[in-house]
Amino acid sequence: MELTNWAGNVRFRANRIADPASTEDVREILRRPGRVRALGSGHSFSLIADTEATLVSTAGLASAPVIDADARTVTVGAGARYGHLAQALEAEGWALANLASLPHISIGGAIATGTHGSGDGVGTLSSAVAALELVTATGDVLTLARGDEHFDAAVVSLGALGIVTQITLDIEPSFEVRQRLYENLPLETALSHFDALMGAAYSVSLFLRWTDPDVVDQVWTKSRVEEPPTIPGDPAPATEPLHMLAGVSPDACTPQLGEPGRWLDRLPHFRMSHTPSSGAELQSEHLVPRRHAVAAIRAVRELADDIAPLIQVTEIRSMRADSLWLSPAYETDTVGLHFTWLPDQPAVEAVVAKIEAALQPFAARPHWGKLATMSAAGRAAVWPRLADFAALTREFDPGARMRNPYLGFLDEL
Ligand SMILES: Cc1cc2nc3c(=O)[nH]c(=O)nc-3n(C[C@H](O)[C@H](O)[C@H](O)COP(=O)(O)OP(=O)(O)OC[C@H]3O[C@@H](n4cnc5c(N)ncnc54)[C@H](O)[C@@H]3O)c2cc1C
Known part of the structure; x- marks a missing residue:
């Protein structure tokens, strides 16, 4: 049977699937010659996990915590x-x-x-x-x-x-979390109070559906405190559970309306027992340094006419800087501009290229697991340690066994 990723837009070319259950099994697989890639749960939209030879499913590497x-x-x-x-x-x-x-x-x-x-x-x-x-x-x-x-x-x-x-x-x-949603925040209010908005709760997500490109349709907040967050512009709190996609039942979503509950049932948007999101979709995401976030969102807003016909929803999220070389947040507090698209890959890739060009002045980093069109030089410009990483791959993988076409940019550095 053909093996695909979760979204179905990648058909893995592997001629062999290996199912190790231990570190020793993995060593045994790697003792044999030929190209190899790991496959996790297959939720990436990019070709990052693909190989023509051996795909190593990690599903059996699930030892008890x-x-x-x-x-x-x-x-x-x-x-x-x-x-x-x-x-x-x-x-x-x-x-x-x-x-x-x-x-x-x-x-x-x-x-x-x-x-x-x-x-x-x-x-x-x-x-x-x-x-x-x-x-x-x-x-x-x-x-x-x-x-x-x-x-x-x-x-x-x-x-x-x-x-x-x-x-x-x-x-x-x-810890306990309360999830509260708010509707219809003017984009201009969101941008002029961006720091207060993103800092209003432990976790904040802004969702835009682009039917009106000047409105943030939903603000999702996840709080670790009792008090409701103060949202700039005072948008209306949702009075019933919502899905971020128009016309989709909220059954797949985690509990809302400020009802306190376990962290694991509130921090994700989607329940483990349900299909996340719409299921028929593609995703892209570009992440910009926090200091550029407002200008970057304005630049994307200018592309509304290109985005609107293909979009399901955009999500804006924030994260703290870290020191991991290829992290989207490497050495800078970061804001992610995510897009859930209709599943029309050629059309989506054309718009993603436009978004990438519009975000280029803001040192945007593409998500490794989602659709992007960025060149090796473009990636090297935004990840200062990328050439060092490429050198390390040559040390850990001298035979280039773990390379695939997606990772070809590493050979250009
Ligand atoms: C509906 C949906 C919602 C999503 N939401 C988010 C989100 O909220 N935030 C976000 O940032 N992303 C999100 N993503 C993207 C997703 O988190 C990433 O694509 C992630 O890589 C998926 O993990 P996976 O196990 O499916 O990885 P896979 O797609 O299976 O693999 C990804 C890469 O990791 C490598 N890999 C996997 N396991 C190992 C291993 N054990 N050792 C070495 N390499 C390994 C693979 O070789 C491959 O290169 C979402 C995706 C979907 C489909």
Whole structure:
């Protein structure tokens, strides 16, 4: 049977699927010659995971979580999904600082692409990595912890250094979250009070549907405190549960209306038991330094006539700077401008190229797991350590076994 990614826009070309259950199994796979790529839960829209040879499913690398209460960490197999880890942590009274919009993704795949949620004070999911076990393309097993040489290169790795088998994440005591939504905030109000708006709660997302390009249709807030947030412009609080997509039932969404509940049931937008988002979609995202966010959103607003016919929804989120070389938030507080598109890839890619050009003055970084058109030079201009990363791939993977066409830009650096 043909293997595709979650969205169905990538048909993997692999002639062999390997299903390791342990680090030793991964070493055994890597002892054989030929090209290899890891595949997590397949939620990326880009060709990043593709290979013509062996695709290594990490689904079996899902060893039970081991909590170290003194170190405030949990160690888990890289193929585990956030939703399952979250349940195990909550059962022991622990939590993760943040989650992405969906809990279905594998931890290894998420951290390899710099996946993020939202929150001015919270880093990307990758920034919660305290240590990882990596089987390099040559079969060496390395354990790298925060502060070790190569650690900052090896977390957001694009799967180009080897296969990550175990991941240790920071944890904190379990906490409650209240999710409140607000409707119809004028874009101009949002932009003129951008810092107050994005800082109004622990996690804030702005959703724009582009039917009126001068309106933020929904503001989603996730608070760790009792009081409702103060939203600039005082938009109307939602009085019933909402989906961010027009005309879609909110059943797939996590509980709203300010009802307090467990962190794992409120930090993602979507419930683990439901299909996230619309299911028939493509996604792109470009992330800009926080200081450029307002100008970048205005630049994208100018493309409303191109965007509107193809868009399902845009989401704007914030995240704290980190030190991971290929992170979207490398050394700068960052704002992500995300687009959920209708599934018409050629048309979407043409608009994505226009967005990329409009955002070029703002040093925008494309999300590694979503659609983008950026050249090697463009990527090197926004990730100052990209050439160093390319050099490290040559050290960890001298035979270029983990390369695929998507990663061709690494050979141009
Ligand atoms: C509906 C939907 C909602 C999304 N929401 C968000 C969001 O809120 N925020 C966000 O930032 N992104 C979001 N994404 C994008 C998603 O988080 C990323 O594409 C992420 O990489 C998906 O993880 P995965 O396990 O599916 O990775 P895959 O797509 O399977 O793989 C991605 C890359 O990671 C590598 N990889 C996977 N596992 C390993 C491993 N163990 N060792 C080494 N390399 C590995 C693969 O080789 C590949 O290069 C969303 C995607 C979808 C479909």
